[in-house]
Amino acid sequence: MTGKTKKGKAENEINVYSVGGKIKKSIKLPELFNEPLRIDLIRKAVNVSRANKRQAYAQSKESGKRHVTHSVGKGVGMSRVPRLQDRTGSFAPGTVGGRRAHPPKTERKWKEKMNKKEKRKAVRSAIAATSSKEIVVKRGHVFNEKITLPVVVEDGFENMKTTKEVINVFQKIGVYDDILRAKNSCHIRAGKGKSRGRKYRIPKSVLVVVSKKGVEKSVNNLLGVDTVTSKNLNAELLAPGGAPGRLTVFSESAFKEVGKIE
Numbered sequence: 674m675t676g677k678t679k680k681g682k683a684e685n686e687i688n689v690y691s692v693g694g695k696i697k698k699s700i701k702l703p704e705l706f707n708e709p710l711r712i713d714l715i716r717k718a719v720n721v722s723r724a725n726k727r728q729a730y731a732q733s734k735e736s737g738k739r740h741v742t743h744s745v746g747k748g749v750g751m752s753r754v755p756r757l758q759d760r761t762g763s764f765a766p767g768t769v770g771g772r773r774a775h776p777p778k779t780e781r782k783w784k785e786k787m788n789k790k791e792k793r794k795a796v797r798s799a800i801a802a803t804s805s806k807e808i809v810v811k812r813g814h815v816f817n818e819k820i821t822l823p824v825v826v827e828d829g830f831e832n833m834k835t836t837k838e839v840i841n842v843f844q845k846i847g848v849y850d851d852i853l854r855a856k857n858s859c860h861i862r863a864g865k866g867k868s869r870g871r872k873y874r875i876p877k878s879v880l881v882v883v884s885k886k887g888v889e890k891s892v893n894n895l896l897g898v899d900t901v902t903s904k905n906l907n908a909e910l911l912a913p914g915g916a917p918g919r920l921t922v923f924s925e926s927a928f929k930e931v932g933k934i935e
Contacts, residue, residue, distance in 0.1 A: 687804075687821035689925055692829050694845025700825070703932030708801040710808070711794060716915035718787060718795035718908035727783040737772025740764055792908070793935070799911035800931060808918035814878075815854050816920060817847025824848060824922045831883050831924050836894040843879070843922075851920055852878050855897030877913045882906065884926035903930040 685706075688696045742755035742764045755764040766774035802808050803823040809816075824846060833839050843849040855878035861867065862874045878897030881888070889900035901910055903923075911919055923931065 687823070687825060689825045689827060690820075690846050691827050692833075692842050692845075694842070694847075697827055700928075702804060705797055705932055705934060706801045706804045708794075708797045710802055710917065711798040712915075712917065714791055714795040715799050715908050715912045715917050718792055718799075719912060719915040721785045721787045721792075722907060722909045724783055724785040729779040729781065729783065730777060731779045732773070732776045736776065737770075738764060795908045796906060796911065797934060799908050799917050800906070800934070802917035803911065803919060803921040805918065809920055810918075812916055812918040812920075813854075813876075814918075814920040815850045817850075820847050822920075823928075824920075825925055825928045826922060828884075828925050831885060831888050831926075833888050833891050836891045839888070839891045839895070846922075848879055848920060848922065852895050852898060854878070859896055877919065880910055880919050880921045882921060882923045882927045882931065884924055884930055903927040906931065906934075 685702045686699045687702060689698050689700055691697045740755075740757060740763045742757060744753045744755050745751050746753065754762045754768055757763050761770065762768040763770045765771045806818075806822055809822060826842065826846070830842060833842070840849060840852075843852065855876045858876045860874055861872060866872075876897050877899070878895070879899075881892050881898065881900045882903055883889075883900065884903055886902065892898055892900045899910055901907075911917070911921070913919065
């Protein structure tokens, strides 16, 4: 039998918030949220998802070979490495300035596979982790301790047209501090990634789950915030980097759809 909290509300119940930040009603958590935490499966699902996004790459077949070289031959007391005119070694693998012995090839297969049942269980486990305050706080998220997790908002949220309206809702509910955390923690990446289209390192913040498209243009302007429909939920969005417990905001309709996931 389910126990009662001091406020008279069952432990397996959460609040549904209005766009004004007030408690509209209470609903029961679906059975899905009793799924045990399987970090091993979640990490495996994330790694497989990342591997399947990789693009095949290779270097030019002529790399390291675009030199006029010659070998001094035998009997000179010098290694027979191909050399340039100034006697600098070149062309041969294992030589400074030479070609690579086994360069990357486009024929390499980067894709990995995962059993369907394992993948589904990983998603269910990652969804269940969003309801645990202990796991969400451990992941580094900041939010009002009085709210219930996961955060469920009435369907009117899906009709928001501007980012200003979305910010107003997040502030009233008590999750906007986490977006500020991501914004203030955004920094320039170390290393050569700066020149490869990923200059900034942006921490992950709130995940918004809706039942239909429309609000993503307003939400995606916020740093670290992602939007997804309930049908397209995956382990990588729910547990970025393989760490479960992402702070998640569901619309009421999306929450009902997620509760039916098997």
